[in-house]
Amino acid sequence: MEVENKKTTIKTKMHNPNQNVKVAKIGVILTEPDDWTASAFLKNIEKREAKALPINLSTLNASVSTSDFLIFDADLKDLELDAILVRDVGISFALEQISFKFDLLRQFENSNIPVLNSPTAIQNAANKFFSFYLFKLAHLPVPHTMVTSELEVALKTIEKFGSAVVKPIFGSQGKGIIKLESAQPESELASKLAALLKERGVLYLQEFVPNPGRDIRVFVVGGEALSAIYRVPRSGSFVSNLSQGATPVKCELTEEMEELAISATKAVGADFAGVDLIEGEEGLFLLEVNATPSGKGIKLACGIDVTERIVELLFERLEE
Ligand SMILES: Nc1ncnc2c1ncn2[C@@H]1O[C@H](COP(=O)(O)OP(=O)(O)O)[C@@H](O)[C@H]1O
Ligand SMILES: [Mg+2]
Incomplete structure (x- = not known):
């Protein structure tokens, strides 16, 4: 229940309702505050009577000297976070910018606060070559x-x-x-x-994996497959991302889907993920693990808010 961090000892209010304790301050890394998943993270953190602080990594500054290392925001305030939940780091084609963003996350992790997903997991998953190498090591089926x-x-x-x-x-x-x-x-x-x-x-x-005109997105949190959707591409397209106009349809999880999605999430080291699978003629193939997934499609098609479970997992980590 008590969390030792470099700066302070905090107690999460949830478990100490009667005491005058410091409320946990959770940074939510995002780029679009109106995004469904980002808003759901913020709302579910506040529900637990913790403070949710939206942070765009592009607005953070770092000061390094022989005596000090400081990360501060646009108001020049030290952030003093107790945990970090990453919704999205933001797409950047500038190598130095993306590298700085991940280095900020790595130093937060290094300062002994939970960072979900970890920067390493996000990087492993985002890299479609290195993640395939990790899937192969874990004996998971991938298209050639x-x-x-x-x-x-x-x-x-x-x-x-x-x-x-x-x-x-x-x-x-x-x-x-x-x-x-x-x-x-x-x-x-x-x-x-x-x-x-x-x-x-x-x-x-x-x-190209010949498929029944859809792929499968499985949501995994804390080593458990929570739910899945089929994603049916719009007519004339083979790409089944919802952002490309595909439709989410409820999908009953099979044991094969669960096992594959859980193993793939573990292979990249993620605590939560949206895993893309495709139904080949002889079984399922893994397409990718997304370690900064949107929860909107699953909410629309299945009524399940995966962000609730992710926030719960974050608080479990905070209390470990
Ligand atoms: N090898 C493939 N065979 C058939 N369809 C594919 C294949 N790879 C990708 N797709 C289609 O394209 C979509 C996006 O591919 P994916 O690898 O998940 O990249 P992204 O990171 O852009 O989502 C998949 O969800 C699927 O519908
Ligand atoms: Mg995908």
Whole structure:
């Protein structure tokens, strides 16, 4: 119930209703305060009589000297947080900015306060190459994937796969994903791939998994699969992200879905995740683990607010 942190000893009010105790201050890392998941995190923290502080990492400053290390906000106030819940770190194409944001999270973690998900888990999951390596180590089924900077290798890979998807290694919300067919003229394939290579410097090619026109998003929190949705792409699209216009439909969890989603979440080291699965002809394949997932689709289709359980898990960590 008591949490030793560098600055102070706090007690969570929930378990000490009669005492005059310091209320836990939880930083919620976000970029869009109106986002459903961000608002639900803030609301569920406040419900537990803790203080929820929305924080956009872009607004934080750091001062380092021989005697001091300080992180402060735009009002020059020291943050003095007791825990951190990450909704989203924000997309940035500036390497130094994204690196600074993760380093801020790492130093919070280092100062002995719970950070959910951990920066390492978020980075593992966001990286579609490294996460596949971790899935392979954990013996989890993934579609055959090739990463190359050689145009010739890419062309041969597409010939082998027949149908392939090309996606960014650091991508989300179905952005930048295209499907290529080996039946297309080689000159057309070569020019598309060359353009992507120029933009990204590396190509991430994956065999297209023939599927029943939907994928599956399983929500895992604290080692438990809470719920799942099918995501049905809008007509004419194969990309089933809700942000691309797909529709969420309630999905009954099977044991295979649960096991795969829980193992994948564990493989990247996440405490909570939205795991994307796809139904291949011979069983399920893992597409990715999202360690900063939206809870909105599951709430809409199943009526389950996963953010409640995530906040509960955060308080369990705070009290450990
Ligand atoms: N190998 C694949 N075979 C079939 N469909 C795929 C494949 N990879 C991705 N998709 C479709 O594209 C969507 C987005 O892919 P995903 O790898 O989850 O990237 P993102 O991070 O952008 O969500 C998936 O949810 C799925 O509908
Ligand atoms: Mg996805």
